[in-house]
Amino acid sequence: MSDVGIGQRPENARQRTVKSLWTGIWLIYLSAPVTDLVSGGHSAGAVVAGSxxxxxxxVWYMMLLFRTGRRDQVRPVLISLAALAAESALLVLTLGQEWLVLFVYVSIASGSxxxxxxSRWTVPGASALMALLTLTVPGDRWSLLGGLLIPALLGGFAMTGVRELVRTTIALREARATVAQLAANEERLRLARDLHDLLGHSLSLITLKSELAGRMLPGQPEKAAQQVADIEQVSRQALVDVREAVTGYRRPRLADELAGARMALTAAGVAPDVPAGPPDLAGVPEECESALAWALREAVTNVVRHSGARTCAVELLRRQTLEGPVLELTVEDDGSGGAGDGPGNGLTGLTERLTKAGGTLEAGGTRRGFRLVARVPGAEGAVLGSGA
Incomplete structure (x- = not known):
């Protein structure tokens, strides 16, 4: 993305340009000093020095604003602000009241x-210095003071709020990254614990039987062969356990897929009609839930990529049929297509997955667009026929 988020430093030339434009647009109020240089009747040397x-x-003001939210030392900033204030005072005393507006920028830079x-002290300090200088220059002092003092105070304190917002945003972003890292670490630890529980006993048994078979080989080949057979059996069981564990980690959940479908459709500009809240999956086997989750993911992917639809409705119902309870998922859109590459790819894989779970799949065009209906048994042991 090319936009600069709150609390984020520009990462490329375009982001730096955007931030510079947003910051520099407020320099329009320096038109009074510029006008004074052009038509104020100053000598050539004064014009060059003033320019x-x-x-x-x-330049100094822009550099200070670009430091907003950085964790730098305070002393260099204070020195820079003091230099800006001194320069502003010198320009006011030598060139006139039109240059008093510089103190508004000093106040804003101070708050930023x-x-x-x-800043709760430096902002009023810069404003007070401006007020004092106003009394020393000729002209309508009170109207000039009223027109500059309020902007200086409001602008400075407004920038303190912006700075606090930037600081809070940075802290929240860092906290979110920390939470994500901790969650990833916790997941790795959980995976390590589960694998240890699954394989620790099996590998220990394999090691012991291997050592025992090695000692039996010279004189007791029959018993050594039995130990090798036991090793093979334990290894096969360990492999089955690992596959089941990995399948569990990869198994999609219907509640997660419903939430993901709502986000994906919204992001694609398709108005979603997706059930809110967790689905009722009481008594539904995990394999059936996973099959429906895969069906929902594939259907929503086809809607987003291929259909050109404006709306998409997702419905999850429990039905009682002659073959037993059924959990039925319907995904219907109003687009011109939705099967993607046709039944040769995604729908064929879904049909196989649902058939393995004891379910069925129906998909095809309607008057409105495209509809996919996936059904799975709503209880253990039930198997649907093709006409369910």
């Missing part, structure tokens, strides 16, 4: 670059 001073002020414990 250089204004350019340096803008300093923590709240300091």
């Amino acid at each position: 250089l001073g204004l350019a340096g002020f803008v 670059a300093l923590p709240l414990r300091l």
